[in-house]
């Protein structure tokens with residue numbers, strides 16, 4: 001088989017237009033999962049200012065949180081985080097159902113539903129996230 | 136046609152004075168002739184009326200021919216006939232335009248599993264895919280994630296290895312008393328494994344799975360389905376089922392499946408592959424919980 | 428082919444744990460988001476508020492559970508993704524211990540923070 005032809009990865013990523021619902025769900029779930037775990041590390045790092053705060057100066061914590069929260073970028077990123085988390089939760093529930101063997105015939109529809117509901121929840125929470133205290 | 140000429144002479148001599156009645160064979164042949172005339176007429180009419188052709192873009196590659204060493208796509212314009220499948224069109228292209236065009240086929244009726252191809256971006260059996268259901272030009276490529284040997288022919292060795300790895304044969308050792316007794320299966324159990332028995336080893340599912348593409352040792356949907364077919368068969372004893380589950384539970388077995396459903400979507404036999412894999416995962420967890 | 432069977436690993440256990448933590452996280456993450464963005468607004472959070480919440484043992488325990496579940500779920504998820512990608516041998520071992528270590532650090536630091544918030548100090 002030394003002369004056979006290996007077409008490599010073009011098959012996978014060059015064909016994104018032909019991906020099915022299940023494949024998109026997998027890619028998005030992966031992506032959102034990585035974002036969430038990345039955020040978790042960052043989150044704990046930021047909250048670590050609480051250690052200084054506890055040993056004397058509560059302002060370090062309060063100022064860090066409120067300082068970050070006053071930035072528009074942070075608020076926008078938070079909406080992104082919400083979208084990421086909501087999608088991961090909804091699709092995660094979809095995956096749990098699939099694992100339990102429930103509603104397998106509707107797996108593509110439930111993926112589209114996850115997307116739509118994520119969109120809805122995110123749009124509905126924009127005011128909450130952008131309201132109050134942005135510089 | 137030459138084959139139909141000697142029989143009537145033989146029959147008329149024996150049956151002549153008894154009754155001029157037709158034998159069923161005669162009737163069949165007559166009907167067939169009539170049918171053929173009709174289809175031929177239809178075909179001629181269709182060709183004349185529209186001289187409709189379908190454009191095929193076919194992947195070509197042959198390491199042994201200098202001009203074909205570089206993979207490329209060739210265009211074929213095949214006259215369209217109602218009911219034509221992709222396989223029909225390929226056969227036409229080979230017979231009429233380029234006799235070196237190479238592809239596997241045999242049964243032409245979705246039974247042998249030799250003509251799974253990558254047609255317009257998904258894995259399908261060429262003989263089961265109507266041209267009328269596809270957008271032109273029709274792109275025909277060999278199955279992805281397998282090495283191409285020549286044109287549309289891929290190396291299936293690895294796929295067959297994975298199929299063999301799950302020991303795809305009945306291993307039951309207890310036989311019922313009496314020489315003529317059968318090993319019975321309840322209708323419910325037969326129903327349970329019904330879909331899983333339909334596999335024709337075409338490899339479409341394996342080719343569609345991007346986990347199998349990344350992990351060469353992954354057993355893949357067809358092999359897991361094959362294991363399901365035997366693990367769920369009540370005629371095999373518990374210890375054999377346990378042995379089968381151990382194969383399924385290993386590193387490159389069921390856990391690799393990421394429930395993307397691509398295999399289930401392409402399987403020409405409509406086997407619910409993902410469902411079977413998931414059931415085996417649950418089965419594996421259950422049997423492990425029992426050990427704890 | 429026979430040698431393949433010998434590599435039996437209890438993958439089923441981590442698979443199951445990944446699902447169990449996922450189910451826990453649905454509840455915990457929803458609660459957390461709701462708590463800190465809708466009931467209380469993140470931009471108004473002060474150390475005093477945080478302290479008040481953390482001093483409740485039930486809240487403290489919930490948050491630690493949340494942390495442990497998320498750390499396991501997230502890092503095991505990454506490990507699975509890497510294995511699916513086909514890493515093997517040394518790189519796989521490195522990934523396994525690297526991620527475990529990251530998890531331990533994350534959980535330890537998280538608990539330290541939570542204790543500081545709750546006003547328990549050990550250092």
Ligand code: HEM
Nearest residue numbers: 030033034036037092093095449452453456497501504508
């Ligand atoms: C809130 C509820 C959550 C649910 C229902 C959920 C569900 C799931 C499920 C079922 C998987 C397994 C996918 C598979 O192996 O086929 C998964 C993967 C993953 N989850 Fe979650 N998850 C949740 C929250 C989180 C959180 C908070 C994080 C971050 C700390 C996270 C990070 C990940 C990562 C990194 C993966 C691996 C993705 C990959 O395969 O690359 N998840 N999630």
Ligand code: SF4
Nearest residue numbers: 334335337338340402
């Ligand atoms: S399971 Fe379906 S797609 Fe896979 S080899 Fe068998 S028939 Fe082909």
Ligand code: FES
Nearest residue numbers: 242243247248262
């Ligand atoms: S030619 Fe046999 S399956 Fe298509």
